[in-house]
Amino acid sequence: MPTIVDIKNLRKAYDGGFEALKGVTLEIREGEILALLGPNGAGKTTLISTVCGITMPTDGTVTVGGHDTVTDYRAARAMIGLVPQEINLEPFEKVINTVRFSRGLFGRKPDDAALEKVLRQLSLWDKKDSQIRALSGGMKRRVLIAKALAHDPRVLFLDEPTAGVDVELRKDMWEIVAGLKADGVTIILTTHYIEEAEAIADRIGVIAKGELLLVEDKAKLMARMGKKQLEVQLTQPIEAIPAALQSDALTLSKDGSALIYSYDTRGERTGITKLLADVAAAGLVLADLVTRQSSLEDIFVDLVHDDNKSDTKLGGEGVA
Amino acid sequence: MNWTAIYSIFSFEMARFFRTIAQSILSPVLSTSLYFVVFGAAIGSRIQEVEGVSYGAFIVPGLIMLSVITQSISNASFGIYFPKFIGTIFELLSAPISFIEIVIGYVGAAALKALFIGVIILITAFFFVDISIAHPFAMVAFLVLTCISFALMGFIIGIWAGNFEQLQLVPLLIVTPLVFLGGSFYSISMLPPVWQTISHFNPVVYLISGFRWAFFGTADVPILTSLMAIGLFTSTCLAVIWWIFRTGWRIRQ
Known part of the structure; x- marks a missing residue:
């Protein structure tokens, strides 16, 4: 594109x-x-x-x-059309007039058919003759969008x-x-x-x-950034991770009832097969398995908090 | 020039005026009638003619100027201050228009509204006093120039004002005294010599004098001086507007 x-x-x-x-x-x-x-x-x-x-x-x-x-x-x-963050509208103006004004301000010739299309698209057509102050907050936001779209940006x-x-x-x-x-x-x-x-x-x-x-x-x-976690729930809580299972990727839950394994979905091998074999070999009995994927929110929090450390900056496309 | 945009601003502003057309007409008609009752009938009957004109007729140009000046300033200052106040100015700033086009739209509408009110006052005056207009073209020219120049000034005030108090401050503290002391209701020649000299520093004196000359053919100051004074005032306002445009002062960071 x-x-x-x-x-x-x-x-x-x-x-x-x-x-x-x-x-x-x-x-x-x-x-x-x-x-x-x-x-x-x-x-x-x-x-x-x-x-x-x-x-x-x-x-x-x-x-x-x-x-x-x-x-x-x-x-x-x-x-360009711009929908600002604040609801900046003339309270006493009618919806249709303010949208008409926006279109003219951007130098476009009056075209009521085009405005009708925009207002219908935003479910505002019924409200076109209402004063803006009479509209709900959500409707006002739609009016802002209609104004921004009035000149076909x-x-x-x-x-x-x-x-x-x-x-x-x-x-x-x-x-x-x-x-x-x-x-x-x-x-x-x-x-x-x-x-x-x-x-x-x-x-x-x-x-x-x-x-x-x-x-x-x-x-x-x-x-790329999505870490996954596998939670191995045990029938009997344990006090410590058995020596044979010790690894950086594995931690024990607070109450000792589950092993938490972090792995990378991008990796060639996730290490899950080996983990489960080792768990069985250590004589632990599984109650259940749960996997979790980190959301964008986790990624975002990680990024913003680590943005001082240059090594955590990710060389994605188009980065300054 | 983006004429469609200018027309949009202009007609949007005029629509505000026509929405309240009854108030817009009624208020100047009422206040003018009151002035004529008080100054024309009650006090005026005890005042001799001024410069060969009956006092009632003599105050007509001053009355028109008084309203036109205050209206031009308040229309234009409110016109541009209101979008700043409610935040809709973002749209003006992000539109494909230059500052000059914004000025033409707002100042044009403000000046036209003031002109409209000036004409209404003149028509009202005909019901109270006998007036003839000696130089009709000059009269119209003076009226239009005054509307435009004070609308420019109002626009500057509207850009400058950070709150509603400041918006009222300049008209209240500077313009109203200048207009009242500018010979709206008297001839400068009626004043003691010292005050006559001081009055010559008041730019409004030249406006009212010139406007009165257009009505009656007599003036406090030569007509050319009046023309130069209004020309100078308009140029000053335009220069300030140009400076605001260059620097984005109080509008665009």
Whole structure:
């Protein structure tokens, strides 16, 4: 897939001297859903704001569809839609008017049919003549998305679209995002819900303290980093691991009723067969076997906590 | 130029005005009528003619200026401050438009609203006093220029203001006194010499004087000086706007 957003060595230092972005390089491919994960204050919103023109970069370049966001901002911005994190809407305005305004602001000729399509897609058509203040929080979020889509952008930035949204609405939001992807829109969303990235993203970027720690295919990331654990539950608790079984990968549960074996799914040999044979040879009787795979959340916590140690930085694709 | 975007901002702002059209018309009509009752009928009957014009008619240009100046400033400052306050400014900043287009949209709408109110006051005045307009084209030109220049000033105030108090501060502490002391209700020549000299530092004096000249053919200061003064004021506002545009001051970090 061709690159649609090309971010090169992007730096942003605010007037107070705070460096929110410390040289981010990232290529976003046309048609993908990229999730940017990171804790609060990681620089996710600054990254989006700088691409969209709300803040000016201190250094580095961004191009959207080949257009530089500073020197050729009109062409670049015309391709972008932005859904901000906060619900920033005019309370007394009607839904249809505010969406119409957004379309015009981006220089597109009025086209009520196009707006109807967007509003129907977001289940807002019935509410088109309602004042925004009369809408629920979830509906207001949809209005923000409708405004961002009013000019048919090729790239849509969603800054924490599901922050403070209930589970049902979050699922709705995911469906909306999936529908937009089907229409060919490239979507970049920030989130700190790992579940969200896991559920909808094609690729995942992890950002912390203004640096992009990695960008990687979601499935590859899971496979590459996914540690698995095998829990061997015993019928009789033991006090210590028998000498014959001693290894770095094996630990005993606190109550002594289970052996916990960590292994790597990527490895040629997982060592499970040998383990089970050794367990039998040691005369232990098995009650049950349980396997667990680490979630993206565990991976993320590991990354963000270890980001000072360079050896834990993962050389994924497109890393700065 | 992204004319579609300019038109969008302009019509969005005008829609706000027309939503409250009754208030928008009623309030200037009422306040003007009150001025005419108080100054024209009650006090004016005891005041001799000023520069050959009845006092009731004499205050008409000043009254129009008073409203037009305050309206231009408040429309434009509120127009740009409100998106900052509720956060919708992100959309203006991320749209494919330049700052100049934003200014044209907001200032254009603010100036037109003020012009509209100025015309309503003029029409109301016809019901109370006999006035004839000596130089109609000059009158319109002065009115339009005043609307635009003070809307520019209002826009600057709206960008500068960090809260609603600051938004009111400049109009309240600077503009209102300048307008009242600018000869809205009197001729500068009625003042003692010292105050006449001081008045010449008040830019509003030149506006009102020029505007009055367009009505009655008489003025406190030469008409050319008036034109130069409003030209200078407009240029200053444009220069400040240009500086804001270059630096992104208080808008874009």
